Amino acid sequence: MTEARRSSQAPQQPSRSKPQSLSVVIPVYNEVQNAEPLVRQTAESLRTVGLPWELITVDDGSQDGTPAALRSLQAEFPELVVVQLGRNFGQTPALQAGLDRARGDVIVTMDGDLQNDPRDIPQLLERIAAGADVVSGWRQGRQDALVLRKIPSWFANRLIRRLTSVPIHDQGCSLKAYRRDVVKRLNLYSDLHRFIIVLTMGVGAVIEEIPVRHHSRAAGQSKYGISRVFKVVVDLLTLQMLTRFQENPTRWFALLGLPFLIGALVTGVAAVFLWSESIVLPTVSFLASLIFASCTLAGLLGEVIIQTASGKTKHRAIYREHGAT
Amino acid sequence: MTSDGGSSAVRVRASVLVPVVERASDLRELHRALAEAIAVVAADYEFLYLVSGEFRAELDIALELRQHDPRRIRVLQFAQPVSEATALAEGFERARGEILFTAPAYFDAEPASLIQLYRALENGADLTFACRTSRRNGPVKRIQTAVFNTLASWATGTRFRDLASSTRALRREVAREIPLYGDFHRFLPALAHRLGFRVEEVPVPEDPRARAPLVYRPRTYFWRFLDLLSIFFLSYFTRRPLRLFGAVGTAFGFAGAAILLIVGTQRILGIGEGLAGRPILILGTLLLGLGVQGFTIGLLGELLLFFHARELREYRVAAIYETEAATLPERDD
Numbered sequence: 079m080t081e082a083r084r085s086s087q088a089p090q091q092p093s094r095s096k097p098q099s100l101s102v103v104i105p106v107y108n109e110v111q112n113a114e115p116l117v118r119q120t121a122e123s124l125r126t127v128g129l130p131w132e133l134i135t136v137d138d139g140s141q142d143g144t145p146a147a148l149r150s151l152q153a154e155f156p157e158l159v160v161v162q163l164g165r166n167f168g169q170t171p172a173l174q175a176g177l178d179r180a181r182g183d184v185i186v187t188m189d190g191d192l193q194n195d196p197r198d199i200p201q202l203l204e205r206i207a208a209g210a211d212v213v214s215g216w217r218q219g220r221q222d223a224l225v226l227r228k229i230p231s232w233f234a235n236r237l238i239r240r241l242t243s244v245p246i247h248d249q250g251c252s253l254k255a256y257r258r259d260v261v262k263r264l265n266l267y268s269d270l271h272r273f274i275i276v277l278t279m280g281v282g283a284v285i286e287e288i289p290v291r292h293h294s295r296a297a298g299q300s301k302y303g304i305s306r307v308f309k310v311v312v313d314l315l316t317l318q319m320l321t322r323f324q325e326n327p328t329r330w331f332a333l334l335g336l337p338f339l340i341g342a343l344v345t346g347v348a349a350v351f352l353w354s355e356s357i358v359l360p361t362v363s364f365l366a367s368l369i370f371a372s373c374t375l376a377g378l379l380g381e382v383i384i385q386t387a388s389g390k391t392k393h394r395a396i397y398r399e400h401g402a403t
Numbered sequence: 404m405t406s407d408g409g410s411s412a413v414r415v416r417a418s419v420l421v422p423v424v425e426r427a428s429d430l431r432e433l434h435r436a437l438a439e440a441i442a443v444v445a446a447d448y449e450f451l452y453l454v455s456g457e458f459r460a461e462l463d464i465a466l467e468l469r470q471h472d473p474r475r476i477r478v479l480q481f482a483q484p485v486s487e488a489t490a491l492a493e494g495f496e497r498a499r500g501e502i503l504f505t506a507p508a509y510f511d512a513e514p515a516s517l518i519q520l521y522r523a524l525e526n527g528a529d530l531t532f533a534c535r536t537s538r539r540n541g542p543v544k545r546i547q548t549a550v551f552n553t554l555a556s557w558a559t560g561t562r563f564r565d566l567a568s569s570t571r572a573l574r575r576e577v578a579r580e581i582p583l584y585g586d587f588h589r590f591l592p593a594l595a596h597r598l599g600f601r602v603e604e605v606p607v608p609e610d611p612r613a614r615a616p617l618v619y620r621p622r623t624y625f626w627r628f629l630d631l632l633s634i635f636f637l638s639y640f641t642r643r644p645l646r647l648f649g650a651v652g653t654a655f656g657f658a659g660a661a662i663l664l665i666v667g668t669q670r671i672l673g674i675g676e677g678l679a680g681r682p683i684l685i686l687g688t689l690l691l692g693l694g695v696q697g698f699t700i701g702l703l704g705e706l707l708l709f710f711h712a713r714e715l716r717e718y719r720v721a722a723i724y725e726t727e728a729a730t731l732p733e734r735d736d
Contacts, residue, residue, distance in 0.1 A: 099731050132731050139599070149724050156726040164599020164719040171718035178716070179723065181731040265713045267642045316645050319702060320709055327706065331699060338692065348678070356679040362688050369692035376699040380706050387710035 097206060097257070100124065100131040101182030102199070105172035106148070106190035107138040113147040116192055121155050123196040127203060134159045135190070136176040139166035170271040177261050186255045194253040195291040202255035202288065211260050211283035214246050214275060215253035215290035222294070234272075234310050241318055242276045246287050249275055253290055257283075269309055273317055280321050327380030335373025342366035417445035418500030419517075421508050422490035422569075423465070424455040428509040428612065430464045434476075436514035437506055444521040450476045451498060452508075453490035456483040461508070487569065488588035495578040503578055507569040510614070511535065516607035520572035529577050529600035532592050533570035533607045534563075543617055551627065558635035559593035563604050566592055570607075580719070586630045597638065599719045642708060642717060648701025656694020662687030 102120060106113070117133065124131045137145040137160060148160045161179055163172060177185060184206050188194050198215065205213040222228055231250050238249055249272065256278070263281045270277065279285060319330070342363045349359035419441055423430075434450065441448050452465040462480055469476040479493065491505060502524060504517055512533035523531040540548075548565075555566045567589040581594050596602045640647045666681055678684060708715075 101731070130731060145724075152724065152726055156728055157730075158726075159730065160724040162721045162724070164721045165596075167599065167718045171716070174716065175718045175720060181734055267715075267717045312646060312649065316643075316649075316705055320705055331702075334695060334699065338695070341688070352677075352679055354677075354679040358682055358684055359679050361685050365685065365688045365692060369688075369695060373695065373699055376703055379703055383703065383706045384710055 097183035097203070098129065099182040100127065100129050100184050100186065100203065101134060101180035102131065102186045102188060103134045103136065103173065103176035103180055104188050104190050105136045105138055105169055105176060106140065106144055107166065107169075107172070108140045108142045108144060109190045110140070110142045110144045110147050112190060112192050113144055114151060116190060116196075117148070117151050117155055117158060119192070120188070120196040120199075121157070123199050124157075127200050129203075130182075132157050132159055132180075132182065134161060134176045134179055136161045136163065136172045136179075138163055138168070138172040168269075170266045170269055173271050174266040177264070177266070180258075180261070183258050184255055185258060185261050187252055189252040191295055193293050193295060194251070195293060198253060198290040199255075201290075202253070205286050205288060206255050206257060209284065210286040211257050212275065212278045212285045213255045214248070214285065214287045215251040216246075216248040216287050217251050217292035218289045220292050237311070238273070238276065238314060241314060242279070244275050244279055245285065246275050248287070249273075251290065269313055270317075272310060273313065276317060276321075324384070327384060328374065328377035331377030331380060332370075332374045335370040338366040338373070339370040342370060416500045417441060417448045417502045417504060417521075418494075418498035419448060419450045419504045419506060420453060420491060420494040420498060421450065421506050422453040422455070422487045422494065423458045423461045423508040424453075424485065424487045424490055426509055426616075427458060427461045428614075430461055430468065430508065432612075433508065433510065433514075434468055436510075437517065440514045440517040441504065443518050445500070445502070448475060449499060451494050452476070452478045453494045454478060454480050455485045455490060456481050486586055486588070488583045488585055491588055492583040495583070498575075498578075501575050503573050503575060505569060505571045505573075510610040510612035512568065512570040512607050513610045516570060516605070517572065519605050519607055520570070523603050523605050524572050524574065527601060528603040530571065530573040530592060530595045531603045531605050532563075532565070532572070533568050534565040534604045535568060535609045536606045540615070541617070544615065547618075554631050555590065555593070555634070558631045559590060559597075559638050561593045561596050561602075563592055563602075565604065566590060586626065587634070589630065590634050593634070593638070599721065642712075644704030644708070645698075645701035648697045648704065652694045652697025652701065654694070655690050655697060659687045659690030659692070659694055663691065 102124065104116065104120075106116075109116070113135075117135070120133055124133070133155065135148050135158065137148065145160055145162050148158065152158050152160070159179065161175055163175060167175075173187060176187075184203060186199055186202060188196070188199075194215065202213045202215070220228060222231075235247065235249050238244060239246070254274070260278050260281065260283050264274070264277055266274065266277075275285060342365075345359045345366065346363040349363060352359065419437060421433075421437070430452075438448075438450070450468075452468075454462045454465055462478070465476075465478045469478050477497075479490075479497065481490065481493075494505075495503065502521065504520070506514070506517070512535050516533045520531045520533060552564060552566055556562055559566075569588070571591065573595070577595055577598075577600050580598055580600075581591065583591070583594075587594065592602045592604075636647065662683060666678070666684055666687065670678055
């Protein structure tokens with residue numbers, strides 16, 4: 079006992095590596111049948127960890143009585159928090175609502191359908207304690223429909239990995255653990271929860287991936303469809319452009335207009351040398367140079383937008399200070 | 404101060420906001436009717452007359468009403484002409500009631516409908532508004548209303564039949580959260596719905612004294628159309644401007660690129676005239692340029708949101724249930 083105490087006073091154990099409390103965030107939507115086993119299994123798993131914890135369920139406007147079912151469990155599980163949203167806002171806003179309420183040093187996110195296994199949470203925590211900023215689950219033996227779920231997911235993962243160089247096989251796994259300061263740098267809106275790993279990588283987080291269990295849906299309805307693949311592609315492109323524009327918008331906007339500059343020069347030169355009666359070539363040349371100019375001007379506007387952002391949003395990269403107490 | 408009628412605790416303090424904008428009937432008659440209705444549901448109430456700058460005569464009447472009942476009638480005079488939304492935004496800020504009613508300054512929905520609107524609030528709704536039934540209007544007016552409401556419900560993704568109705572009842576917290584400006588008073592129920600409040604439409608008869616103009620000036624229709632366009636954009640793309648601008652840009656860009664490609668291929672294969680004799684080249688360049696412009700505007704929008712709206716949240720929490728004993732300590736970071 080005394081030995082342990084002495085070692086904890088030893089110089090400079092960076093506070094990053096010592097999580098003292100734990101929040102689990104679970105967005106739920108029409109999961110009345112899963113509510114009780116979900117809370118029970120999660121609580122059982124969390125009690126083995128030995129840290130103070132809280133379980134935050136975010137009800138995303140369920141119509142089947144999920145919030146009431148959850149609240150009735152609060153007597154037995156006082157660590158259970160039920161955040162009820164005004165209506166159905168979607169998975170990303172619901173997740174952000176939970177992250178905003180979370181108070182733990184480590185925040186674990188999970189799906190509300192029990193396809194993830196709460197027994198994997200302690201493993202994720204171990205990796206965080208060992209120094210990772212983000213630990214993502216990698217579903218083994220995935221229990222989902224092949225055509226509607228697995229193939230789109232495989233395709234999306236390949237695309238994301240190719241475009242962003244994120245070292246993760248399974249982006250879509252909801253079971254993930256984060257350090258608090260990583261989560262507090264994120265702002266999830268629209269459908270951005272799918273790119274949460276890309277976003278955390280953008281702030282310089284150390285990312286790990288560990289295999290986790292995956293079960294088929296025991297009860298309730300799946301809420302996914304194939305239409306999301308299209309949105310994934312559009313969002314991914316946006317995200318890529320955003321993270322790159324961040325540093326140098328003028329350059330990137332000008333690059334967008336560059337083909338027009340080339341076109342303007344080519345048609346301009348052709349117009350001069352051909353010296354034809356037609357006004358087609360000079361007109362095309364003028365038009366193209368106008369478009370290039372307006373692209374460049376848009377880039378300058380982008381600079382203004384980034385310049386005027388408040389300090390809180392500017393320095394977003396995670397840093398570790400060595401030698402500090 | 405409070406003159407509790409001695410009745411049950413259910414009766415509340417209410418504020419009735421009457422924006423005097425666009426047009427007005429006889430305020431004395433209107434006030435009598437509204438006061439009669441409101442006295443049924445509210446233990447204590449106040450009237451706020453929000454008078455737009457150009458309504459001099461109505462201002463005098465409102466001030467005269469105030470002389471008769473200075474404790475219950477407040478008059479707010481705007482220095483310039485204002486829209487209903489601007490007047491209401493100011494009124495919402497100054498109202499003291501827990502329940503707020505809004506009523507137009509002319510006869511429209513039956514004044515007694517305030518009672519029905521209040522009953523619906525009692526049953527749990529956060530905002531209720533009067534859907535004017537039995538309108539004895541001619542076909543010209545009816546078609547206009549139908550077209551507007553169809554477009555509005557399409558633009559906002561809601562299913563209300565009489566969105567633009569000015570007779571409403573709402574809880575104080577709803578009024579506090581809705582961003583109201585410009586001409587968005589017409590979409591107030593849709594805005595509240597988007598924030599996750601419970602919104603209900605209550606069918607009520609129209610007052611026999613109601614007189615609406617048959618047709619408006621042409622520019623009014625143009626403004627309405629632009630309003631619909633903005634509310635459509637705000638309803639679906641506030642957080643994702645590139646999804647809209649990118650889609651439009653891609654469509655134009657593809658058309659332009661296709662034209663340029665065809666003209667270019669023909670030139671290389673030696674079909675037809677030289678490029679100088681192909682005016683369609685101008686169209687192709689224009690379309691492609693328009694497409695790129697769409698993209699740049701969308702990207703600027705995304706940049707703006709990414710850097711300036713980090714504190715903006717897409718959700719609204721209705722309630723948090725937690726046990727006091729076992730929660731982790733709150734932190735501020």
